[in-house]
Amino acid sequence: MKLLCSPTSPYSSKVLMAAHYLELAVNEIRVDTNAGPAILVDNNPLGKIPTLLTDEGVSVFDSVAIMHYFGRLKNRKLYPSKNGKRTDAEILEALCDGICDCLLAIIYERRFRDEEKVHQPWIDRQWKKAVSGLNHISAHPPKIGRRLNGAHFALAATIGYLELRFKGQWEAEHPELIDWARKFEKKFPAYQELKPHG
Secondary structure, three states: OEEEEOOOOHHHHHHHHHHHHOOOOOEEEEOOHHHOOHHHHOOOOOOOOOEEEOOOOOEEOOHHHHHHHHHHHOOOOOOOOOHHHHHHHHHHHHHHHHHHHHHHHHHHHHHHOOHHHOOHHHHHHHHHHHHHHHHHHHHOOOOOOOOOOHHHHHHHHHHHHHHHHOOOOOHHHOHHHHHHHHHHHHHOOOHHHHOOOO
């Protein structure tokens, strides 16, 4: 399998951590979404990452679809089997992905607009939503038990992205997340290698 991805992307990071955890052989192909390379747009009409190219020639996107595809390859070992716990994991993963959506909206607003056209109220609104999500997770951090699941990787990728792009802006208010990431790394030593970086 091949994964079209970026080392800075939290969504790519989540998928790569899951693949590593499930011992799936995935060839990482780094792409620049701004350049719109043919290998990406030919396999994902949205031109977004991550996009998985399966050995059967099927394109799978987005990150949530890829995570569930991986889970089916390994007899659903990526998410809890009990309905209640699975729903909890899926909700937490959605919350983490939503936080990352807000964080990326901030990055794109600053990166792709001329400085005088950057809309600070938009940035403030996105940051407020991200912080609200972080507050919720800090108050209800997921337990790290015998097995990891998709939600753990989503949260680890989110924290890694915060460390990469928003250093010094969130740590003081969310020590629980820093502590959680330390515990996660003890359970999953490949975290330092696979978290967002660049």
